[in-house]
Amino acid sequence: MKPFDYVRPATVSEAVVAAARPGAAYLAAGTNLLDLMKGNISRPDRLVDVTHLDGLDAIETLPDGSLRIGALVSNADLAHDPAFAKTYPAVAEALLSGASAQLRNAATVGGNLLQRTRCAYFYDTASRCNKREAGSGCDAREGESRGHAVLGWSDSCIATHPSDFCVPLVALDAVVEIEGRGGRREIALDELHRLPGNSPERESALEPGDLVVAVRLPPAARGFAAHARYLKVRDRTSYAFAVVSAAAALRIENGKVAEARIALGGVAAKPWRARAAEDVLRGVAPTADAFQEAAWRALTDAKPSGDNAFKIELARRIVVRALRLAAAGTPARLPALPASPFASTSGAIHA
Amino acid sequence: MPELNLTSAPAHLRHGSNIGQPLTRRDGVLKVTGQATYAADNHPPGMLFAVIAVSGIAHGRVVSLDVAAAKRHPGVVDVMTPDHKPQLAIDPEIKTNPFVFRMETLQSNEVRYANQPIAVVIAETLEAATEGAALLAPRYETLPPLVGLDAGESFVPPVVGVGNPTENHLGDVEAGLASAEKRIDATYETPPQYHNAMEPHAIVVQWDGDRLSVDMPTQGLMLSLARIAELFGIAHDKIHIRSPFLGGGFGSKGLMGGPPVLGIMAAKLVGRPIKLVLRREQMYGPVGHRAPTRQRLRIGADSEGRLTALDHHARTVSSMFDDFYEPAADASHTLYAAPAIRTSHDAVRVNTGTPLFMRAPGEATGSIALESAIDEMAWACGMDPLAFRLKNYAEVEPISGKPFSSKALRACYEQGAARFGWAKRSPQPRQMRDDAGLLVGWGMGTATFPALMFQAEARAAIRRDGSGVMEIGAHDMGQGAWTALAQIAADAVGLDIDRVTFKAGTSDLPDAGIAGGSAHTATAGAAIHSAGAAVIAKLADLATGDERSPLFGAGNTGVIARDGRLIRRDDESRGESYAEILARAGVAEVEARGTGAPNPAAMEEYAMHAHGAVFAEVKVDPELGQIRVTRMVGAFAAGRIVNPRMVQSQLFGGMIWGMSFALHEEAITDRRTGRIMNANLGEYHVPVNADVPPLDVITVEEQDPHVNTLGIKGVGEIGITGSAGAVANAVWHATGVRVRRFPIRIEDLLTQL
Ligand SMILES: Cc1cc2nc3c(=O)[nH]c(=O)nc-3n(C[C@H](O)[C@H](O)[C@H](O)COP(=O)(O)OP(=O)(O)OC[C@H]3O[C@@H](n4cnc5c(N)ncnc54)[C@H](O)[C@@H]3O)c2cc1C
Numbered sequence A: 001m002k003p004f005d006y007v008r009p010a011t012v013s014e015a016v017v018a019a020a021r022p023g024a025a026y027l028a029a030g031t032n033l034l035d036l037m038k039g040n041i042s043r044p045d046r047l048v049d050v051t052h053l054d055g056l057d058a059i060e061t062l063p064d065g066s067l068r069i070g071a072l073v074s075n076a077d078l079a080h081d082p083a084f085a086k087t088y089p090a091v092a093e094a095l096l097s098g099a100s101a102q103l104r105n106a107a108t109v110g111g112n113l114l115q116r117t118r119c120a121y122f123y124d125t126a127s128r129c130n131k132r133e134a135g136s137g138c139d140a141r142e143g144e145s146r147g148h149a150v151l152g153w154s155d156s157c158i159a160t161h162p163s164d165f166c167v168p169l170v171a172l173d174a175v176v177e178i179e180g181r182g183g184r185r186e187i188a189l190d191e192l193h194r195l196p197g198n199s200p201e202r203e204s205a206l207e208p209g210d211l212v213v214a215v216r217l218p219p220a221a222r223g224f225a226a227h228a229r230y231l232k233v234r235d236r237t238s239y240a241f242a243v244v245s246a247a248a249a250l251r252i253e254n255g256k257v258a259e260a261r262i263a264l265g266g267v268a269a270k271p272w273r274a275r276a277a278e279d280v281l282r283g284v285a286p287t288a289d290a291f292q293e294a295a296w297r298a299l300t301d302a303k304p305s306g307d308n309a310f311k312i313e314l315a316r317r318i319v320v321r322a323l324r325l326a327a328a329g330t331p332a333r334l335p336a337l338p339a340s341p342f343a344s345t346s347g348a349i350h351a
Numbered sequence B: 001m002p003e004l005n006l007t008s009a010p011a012h013l014r015h016g017s018n019i020g021q022p023l024t025r026r027d028g029v030l031k032v033t034g035q036a037t038y039a040a041d042n043h044p045p046g047m048l049f050a051v052i053a054v055s056g057i058a059h060g061r062v063v064s065l066d067v068a069a070a071k072r073h074p075g076v077v078d079v080m081t082p083d084h085k086p087q088l089a090i091d092p093e094i095k096t097n098p099f100v101f102r103m104e105t106l107q108s109n110e111v112r113y114a115n116q117p118i119a120v121v122i123a124e125t126l127e128a129a130t131e132g133a134a135l136l137a138p139r140y141e142t143l144p145p146l147v148g149l150d151a152g153e154s155f156v157p158p159v160v161g162v163g164n165p166t167e168n169h170l171g172d173v174e175a176g177l178a179s180a181e182k183r184i185d186a187t188y189e190t191p192p193q194y195h196n197a198m199e200p201h202a203i204v205v206q207w208d209g210d211r212l213s214v215d216m217p218t219q220g221l222m223l224s225l226a227r228i229a230e231l232f233g234i235a236h237d238k239i240h241i242r243s244p245f246l247g248g249g250f251g252s253k254g255l256m257g258g259p260p261v262l263g264i265m266a267a268k269l270v271g272r273p274i275k276l277v278l279r280r281e282q283m284y285g286p287v288g289h290r291a292p293t294r295q296r297l298r299i300g301a302d303s304e305g306r307l308t309a310l311d312h313h314a315r316t317v318s319s320m321f322d323d324f325y326e327p328a329a330d331a332s333h334t335l336y337a338a339p340a341i342r343t344s345h346d347a348v349r350v351n352t353g354t355p356l357f358m359r360a361p362g363e364a365t366g367s368i369a370l371e372s373a374i375d376e377m378a379w380a381c382g383m384d385p386l387a388f389r390l391k392n393y394a395e396v397e398p399i400s401g402k403p404f405s406s407k408a409l410r411a412c413y414e415q416g417a418a419r420f421g422w423a424k425r426s427p428q429p430r431q432m433r434d435d436a437g438l439l440v441g442w443g444m445g446t447a448t449f450p451a452l453m454f455q456a457e458a459r460a461a462i463r464r465d466g467s468g469v470m471e472i473g474a475h476d477m478g479q480g481a482w483t484a485l486a487q488i489a490a491d492a493v494g495l496d497i498d499r500v501t502f503k504a505g506t507s508d509l510p511d512a513g514i515a516g517g518s519a520h521t522a523t524a525g526a527a528i529h530s531a532g533a534a535v536i537a538k539l540a541d542l543a544t545g546d547e548r549s550p551l552f553g554a555g556n557t558g559v560i561a562r563d564g565r566l567i568r569r570d571d572e573s574r575g576e577s578y579a580e581i582l583a584r585a586g587v588a589e590v591e592a593r594g595t596g597a598p599n600p601a602a603m604e605e606y607a608m609h610a611h612g613a614v615f616a617e618v619k620v621d622p623e624l625g626q627i628r629v630t631r632m633v634g635a636f637a638a639g640r641i642v643n644p645r646m647v648q649s650q651l652f653g654g655m656i657w658g659m660s661f662a663l664h665e666e667a668i669t670d671r672r673t674g675r676i677m678n679a680n681l682g683e684y685h686v687p688v689n690a691d692v693p694p695l696d697v698i699t700v701e702e703q704d705p706h707v708n709t710l711g712i713k714g715v716g717e718i719g720i721t722g723s724a725g726a727v728a729n730a731v732w733h734a735t736g737v738r739v740r741r742f743p744i745r746i747e748d749l750l751t752q753l
């Protein structure tokens, strides 16, 4: 493995300075970064370990009703926090449908947001990849592209963002708090990940040194607790990335949808918020027809980037189902197989 | 390595003899406490780490390696390349026997497949060696690779599997098809699959002058030893291999491949002990895999559902430089009675590492196609799949016409179907739903695997203190040889299992043959049994020939060995202990050898196979197409069951693998470069716990007086066969969609649901 410096800053501002240098990378739990380093995909000169920084591991409700999640909170701790799971059930369900129990115990909120694509050609250093090496080409185009993007892709890159967590977060208008060389700023999660365009190597809105310190859910996100689900179709029952996933959250008043939130996972280089589909549902009754209409609207711009036309049809059906499940109401307990189409099958013991 | 202590485990509860008892693994405590040393756990003093650099292209030539950059890296000691390596005593491409696997040992700069070893970096630490390998930055002259089942001109290989005829005939298939009332003609595809044993291939090597000490997982100690001896030009008795535990082999550790040879060469090059372990992705190339197949089945049946013809053709691939042909069509030889059967194979050469045996080679690939086709035929005839199979039950082996040495398949069908509740199956597909609205499907498949025997030898001794010793270079891949063979040994010498020192897993012990072909327990067991009988006979000679013994005059066959005593068969009150016999004779120990081997006369007369019936339930989301197996029942008849607990887990493992075959496993090859794009356990899917339903295994009583002395048929591989087809058939029954390309994926169902 390439030799690298390892630094463990004492404060957030020291971390930002240390990470602003070229070749530096933040190290959180390392469940993604260390794999990439072992495979020679990432070759940082310096790791800035943020896991010992104080004050980044809290889950706090702010006076205005927002929820602030520190960047170092583990995926498991967040999902298993009873108040969190009750208030933002689709987020907890998404977290628990990701990776494995061991990985979720280690993985952090910040690392989950900034995990890299699982495109096989990105991982395979013998292949050309614009993300890994800007301008080298994209071997996924014309390659084995079953899992690649159907929305927002470009000829330079057809990769998807693999996070489950981000999908309900983006639906709930999550905000990312960032500490950078210029101090503290915040952006919408929807603005964090970039679509590839001509520069797929630039994956996020983060500048060198930028540290995600927290993710915030605004007060309005609480309004969906009664009708919020995450649904994830996978090639095996657990421990697999989404082929396609969707988060659906509804505010139902007097039998009508007052507000809908819909986002898709596994379809684009970012968690894909389907605002046009949400508009379809505003003020209408939560019927199968309305859900169909919304699903069509969500995928209007979709086009296959390779052997993946099926993902478009699958995404439509997942949107319909996720909406149907959300309309039926959040279950009192998280299902044993979170986010699975088999969530309600008897005999399901665990994921 | 310290002496294995398997007797520190708690004493086993036992009633009666050893064979047949469900002992827990005697090495279990060592394993769960981390005391079991696997090859890579050995760190001799002064050891260096070797890391292989592998090819990024599948076809061409390496034109440069930046050896200087690698050597400049701190900690790197040397870089072994085609230009800088110890000479081998013979060309590794020469096949001195059919079990020679052609291997890459840096003999040239030619590249024949992706992930082929092209250099070895040797360093003080694993990290330095790994970075050294990355710094080699190979440049290539790339030629277009041949990829896939249609890559080039097909040809008919001379043999398939290990020496099986490429074609087999019975009767007139075309006439049988022409006369049929119902016909199907269906083509199935199976993907390349990789063994992916948990323990990667590893070797720790130490040269001491011309003596060689090796720690390496192997399924064939003596085959490996002989191969090392010829490659390095040293005598057999100069080589010592230890392989006490394997973290799985599944066939990939059966024949000596290139990577361990590179480790031995590296140790020779630098004159220090070497450890070389493959990275997971490096196991996708030089150590074998299951070849992809395309299989066409044409089947005809008369108006009563009786088969009139069965034609099974399989296309497969082999590497550019060696020959192993997945004998997929052979699966159609034994199961169904048809008056006309033809099985045939052809192949194309592609830029791949050479395929090899992988758990149920031929049977697994062939079975999923055959069992799917039989299911399709049953449907075409309007018959229940079980009734159809019973109608075409083979009373004798169809092509050879030989009677079976034993065949309890009917009982397997009956008991499996009863346990599963098969009678309640709706004949039409897509009729069954669960409470949640999921589609439910039930499918079945017949399992079969030949009962093989190889050659083995064992040494038994009885010591002055009355305890026993049994020595055999047997292999425990995780299947439980340390336990099951020790049980056979204990019975063979008439002692409690904890009174027998059972030695296995090293090359200085008598040759146990290869742990493969589901034949290890039978073969090694027969050798142990005969060595035990021989040593008891010697002991009996001492006693019955000595007038001071209460057994005097009883004659050799007049005594039996039980609980450390010899007793008169005609008067069980008269006997004496082993210790007493040896003490009086003034002998420290008696020893004897025994062998296990196939019985050609019995093989001439009988067809020998294990059988089974597997029933599976799947649920399918009717809109989203995701599939989940929710129940499986397997009933197997495999002769004598030495240890029911070990056997059950072998069968569980096989059934899980079968479901993996139907729904999960596939190496995805880039069609342009021939590179495998999912060479890791994250993306090469095998079932996880949540995929594995409650499994139910029934072992059906079967006594076979012909297969071998102990009547053992072997259970290592049969579990995959039948299971894969049962799951595939259940998917059809759930959805009405027949998918003929495996694994079955969401998109195969999605638009047809
Ligand atoms: C086998 C496997 C299966 C998986 N399956 C799933 C799945 O099904 N669904 C899913 O959603 N995920 C899955 N994952 C991904 C997993 O969720 C991520 O690896 C994990 O969330 C990353 O968190 P980490 O703390 O380990 O990040 P690290 O690996 O430490 O970091 C990841 C990236 O984020 C950057 N980073 C980390 N923290 C910060 C910060 N605070 N500010 C700025 N940058 C930061 C790092 O520099 C690095 O580039 C899987 C991973 C594995 C290995």
Ligand code: SF4
Pocket (backbone or CB within 6 Å): A117, A119, A120, A121, A122, A128, A129, A130, A131, A132, A137, A138, A139, A140, A141, A156, A157, A158, A159, A200
């Ligand atoms: S799709 Fe994107 S990540 Fe994948 S190879 Fe192309 S550029 Fe790289």
